Amino acid sequence: MATHNDSLTTQLQQAEPHIADGGFTDQLMQQIAGQPHVIRPKQQRAMWLAVAITLLGSSVAAFGLSHASVPDLQLLLVPSWRTGFTPAELMAMLAAGWCSALFMGGLALVKLR
């Protein structure tokens, strides 16, 4: 450190107040706890597992949609395919697929925190 010992330096240094922490550090550490700078290997494995299950869930949902027998749905998405699933079966497949995707996506987010 340089030394600048003159009256101006002294005045400047004396003019400076000590700023009390006042929760500054706690607030910062809460932010840090919520945003780790590294993803640990265990979290990485959980993330890849979540991605794989999300893809699987989305595939199930896509399969359900592509085999839709509800006329409106067919009209909107896949007009020419018809397999004879009942609306209840179709909705169950869709719901299972999307719930699985949402659940695993949420789990991935929780694990990454």
Added chain:
Amino acid sequence: METAALIKRVLQFGDQHAFAQLVQQHQSALRYSLRQWVGWDTSLADDLAQEVFLKAYRKLHQFQAQAKFSTWLYRIAYTTWLNYIDKQRVQEAPLDELTEARCDKSIQQAGAAIDIERALRQLTVPQRVAIHLCLQRGFSHGDAADIMNLPLGTVKTHVNRGREQLTHLMRDYQEAANGNA
């Protein structure tokens, strides 16, 4: 615990308590510096200080052990502040608000502090920062040049011109105060 030991604990064990101690050691000085740079907007300065410490935490592995932690931290702070003013136009707080930060000082000291801050506002931004780093924080001209990413000669010029102007302004304020008394 010393700064180097705390940094080692953060890097080796991910010890967040050690980082909290580092923050506690530097928060007052850094928050005051940022308040001065942003024009005494305390909320803005504290937001930027949080950002600076967060960046420091994330980049701590890049810190070179032979360097001074305070220089490294101030380089982050200066860059963060420059990035901010690139995006926004910073308005300086009215002088009345400065007294808020002076409650722990005597009236005479508080008056002197306000005079200094009023005088500092008359300087150009690089002069103000160079004066603050070298005179108030005690950084060498080389460290200040490193923090501000400016040539050494430019920093010395800012310090010398700023010092001359500040001395002149402070003398004027003192004469005016003596005249009023």
